[in-house]
Amino acid sequence: MKEIIIISGKGGTGKTSLVAAFSSLAENKVLCDADVDAADLHLIMEPAVVRGADFQSGNSAAINKDACTECGLCREMCRFDAISADYIVNPVDCEGCGVCVHFCPETAIDFPVNTCGEWFVSDTRFGPMVHARLGIAEENSGKLVTLVRQEARKLAEEKNLDLILTDGPPGVGCPVIASIGGASAVLIVTEPTVSGKHDMERVAQLAGHFKIPAMICVNKFDLNLELTRKIENYAKEKGLSCLGRIPFDPVFTKAMIQAQTVFEYDGQSTVGEAIRGTWQQLAENLELG
Amino acid sequence: MIISVASGKGGTGKTTVATNLALSIGSQVQLLDCDVEQPNAHLFIQPVFDRTETVTTPVPEIDLGKCTLCGKCGEICEFKAIVVVAETVLAFDELCHSCGGCMAVCPEDAITEKGRELGVLQKGHRNGIEFIHGKLRVGEAMSPPLIKEVLSYRDPAKLTIVDAPPGTSCPVIEAMKPADFVLLVTEPTPFGLYDLKLAVGAAKILDIPCGLVINRSDMGDQKVKEYAANENLPILMEIPFDRRIAEAYSRGDMIVDVMPEWKAKFMELFEKIKSQLN
Numbered sequence: 278m279k280e281i282i283i284i285s286g287k288g289g290t291g292k293t294s295l296v297a298a299f300s301s302l303a304e305n306k307v308l309c310d311a312d313v314d315a316a317d318l319h320l321i322m323e324p325a326v327v328r329g330a331d332f333q334s335g336n337s338a339a340i341n342k343d344a345c346t347e348c349g350l351c352r353e354m355c356r357f358d359a360i361s362a363d364y365i366v367n368p369v370d371c372e373g374c375g376v377c378v379h380f381c382p383e384t385a386i387d388f389p390v391n392t393c394g395e396w397f398v399s400d401t402r403f404g405p406m407v408h409a410r411l412g413i414a415e416e417n418s419g420k421l422v423t424l425v426r427q428e429a430r431k432l433a434e435e436k437n438l439d440l441i442l443t444d445g446p447p448g449v450g451c452p453v454i455a456s457i458g459g460a461s462a463v464l465i466v467t468e469p470t471v472s473g474k475h476d477m478e479r480v481a482q483l484a485g486h487f488k489i490p491a492m493i494c495v496n497k498f499d500l501n502l503e504l505t506r507k508i509e510n511y512a513k514e515k516g517l518s519c520l521g522r523i524p525f526d527p528v529f530t531k532a533m534i535q536a537q538t539v540f541e542y543d544g545q546s547t548v549g550e551a552i553r554g555t556w557q558q559l560a561e562n563l564e565l566g
Numbered sequence: 567m568i569i570s571v572a573s574g575k576g577g578t579g580k581t582t583v584a585t586n587l588a589l590s591i592g593s594q595v596q597l598l599d600c601d602v603e604q605p606n607a608h609l610f611i612q613p614v615f616d617r618t619e620t621v622t623t624p625v626p627e628i629d630l631g632k633c634t635l636c637g638k639c640g641e642i643c644e645f646k647a648i649v650v651v652a653e654t655v656l657a658f659d660e661l662c663h664s665c666g667g668c669m670a671v672c673p674e675d676a677i678t679e680k681g682r683e684l685g686v687l688q689k690g691h692r693n694g695i696e697f698i699h700g701k702l703r704v705g706e707a708m709s710p711p712l713i714k715e716v717l718s719y720r721d722p723a724k725l726t727i728v729d730a731p732p733g734t735s736c737p738v739i740e741a742m743k744p745a746d747f748v749l750l751v752t753e754p755t756p757f758g759l760y761d762l763k764l765a766v767g768a769a770k771i772l773d774i775p776c777g778l779v780i781n782r783s784d785m786g787d788q789k790v791k792e793y794a795a796n797e798n799l800p801i802l803m804e805i806p807f808d809r810r811i812a813e814a815y816s817r818g819d820m821i822v823d824v825m826p827e828w829k830a831k832f833m834e835l836f837e838k839i840k841s842q843l844n
Contacts, residue, residue: 285576286604287576287577287604287606288575288576288577288578288732289575289576289577289578290577293757314732314733314734314735315574315575315576315732315733315734315760315761315764317575317756317757317760317761320756320757320760335644336644354666354670356664356665356666357665369739369743369771369772372663372665373644374644374645374663374665374667375642375644375667376642376665376666376667376670379642379667379671380670411734411735413734413764413767413768413771414734414735414736414739414767414768414771414772415735415736416735416736418733418735418736419707446733447576447577447603447604447732447733448603448604448731448732448733449603449604449702449704450602450603450702450706450707450708450709450737451707451708451709452735453603454705454707455707468816469816470815470816470817470818471606471609471610471816471817471818472581472604472606472609472815472818473816475604475606475609476604476606479603479604479704482704483704483705486704486705487705500812500813500816501813501816501817504816504817525812527785530755530785530786533755533756533757534755534756534786534787536756
């Protein structure tokens with residue numbers, strides 16, 4: 278089984294639109310949205326939820342006012358300044374370390390488990406999909422990413438599918454690290470802007486750090502040809518294969534507004550041809566059947 | 567005053583708005599780039615950096631000479647970052663949240679703290695703008711402590727503009743938390759709107775007033791405007807799609823440098839934010 282994660286470093290380079298388009302082309306796959314923090318793939322896939330569950334992870338402190346003597350030890354020991362002067366724990370600041378719970382001389386602090394979000398297994402017109410919703414301002418996005426990836430893998434095994442196509446998060450931090458560990462390869466979707474190049478380089482380094490093979494494609498390549506060439510040269514230097522160039526085209530936005538992939542919106546577009554070529558390269562590199 | 571520029575969705579134009587706003591206002595401004603995973607503002611501001619420092623977070627260091635292998639450190643740790651196995655103690659620095667619990671609980675005083683490198687913080691300036699950003703070490707997962715460190719450089723005598731990371735989880739909350747006003751940059755697309763609603767939710771949880779900038783305002787539909795009207799969210803600026811802006815951005819040029827007429831529009835944005843706060 279192969280698992281390919283689409284990442285970008287910089288946000289807004291077209292990851293999700295491209296994953297949606299690939300889902301028209303790929304066969305025998307499970308779709309997975311690992312951008313749990315701002316999940317958007319479902320807006321095109323319109324998944325019908327088959328089953329779902331709460332995502333519980335970590336704990337938060339809660340002070341029992343009746344038992345509290347306001348001795349101040351918890352406030353003194355909390356390194357996250359999460360306890361106010363009137364002894365109320367701010368859930369946004371609480372790290373869930375349990376230090377206050379352990380040291381409270383009156384055992385006046387409870388430590389309930391957090392429900393941080395939900396995850397779903399769904400059916401879509403392109404096959405099964407695993408996705409999630411992290412609660413706003415919640416922590417543990419990395420753990421939720423790990424969970425949706427595990428569920429996608431289970432589903433692929435159950436249904437005898439040989440590919441997991443995953444929409445990854447932007448950045449290089451916790452959720453991205455959780456998204457790419459152990460994957461067959463990552464595809465970095467970048468754009469020819471100084472920030473696109475800068476962020477692509479950092480996420481390519483991250484893939485290298487975890488020894489995950491990385492490939493590159495340049496979206497909106499015609500916005501700045503000189504930078505497109507610089508990005509491709511960088512990729513060659515670092516031994517990353519360049520899968521293709523995709524032109525700037527408002528068809529991406531138009532398709533998104535109709536909740537369609539670019540192929541569904543317009544079967545003949547130039548952008549569609551470029552994506553088809555990119556996908557063929559990717560399938561060859563991954564040796565997909 | 568602190569203005570945090572956030573978005574939910576990535577690539578909507580946070581950095582464009584934050585940098586052009588800072589440059590338009592010009593004096594008594596500091597720009598703090600808190601998108602420490604992928605800091606980009608320096609590519610546009612091109613500051614002269616005069617200071618770079620390594621930022622660390624405390625993690626346990628165990629003196630095995632004093633340790634009796636009692637296991638209390640492993641019991642208190644919620645993050646499985648320290649554990650007694652066989653005849654030794656193992657610490658997994660990258661899992662440690664720096665709460666200090668193991669050190670406090672150790673009955674033998676066998677635990678002290680050392681620093682684990684999170685990344686670097688750089689300080690510089692351009693045209694009177696004070697510029698600070700953090701850069702997370704590639705391979706490091708934990709960004710909030712580095713964001714906190716960048717924010718600690720806030721100068722209350724100045725206007726502080728914060729370039730926040732995308733999303734709505736802990737790093738964004740960290741970058742929004744101290745703000746007096748959250749400026750949400752969005753685009754009029756289904757992805758833009760969906761993620762905007764999450765970002766508005768985050769501002770509401772923190773109880774901070776917010777307003778919108780709609781970027782590429784003519785490339786999409788009307789649903790962001792309908793949402794803003796229903797939620798009583800002020801639309802403070804619209805930036806239509808203009809290939810000249812896109813190309814300037816691609817090169818790292820500032821809109822206000824390439825198209826100086828935009829300076830007045832960014833000043834107007836600043837005035838509108840101020841009047842929202844009054």
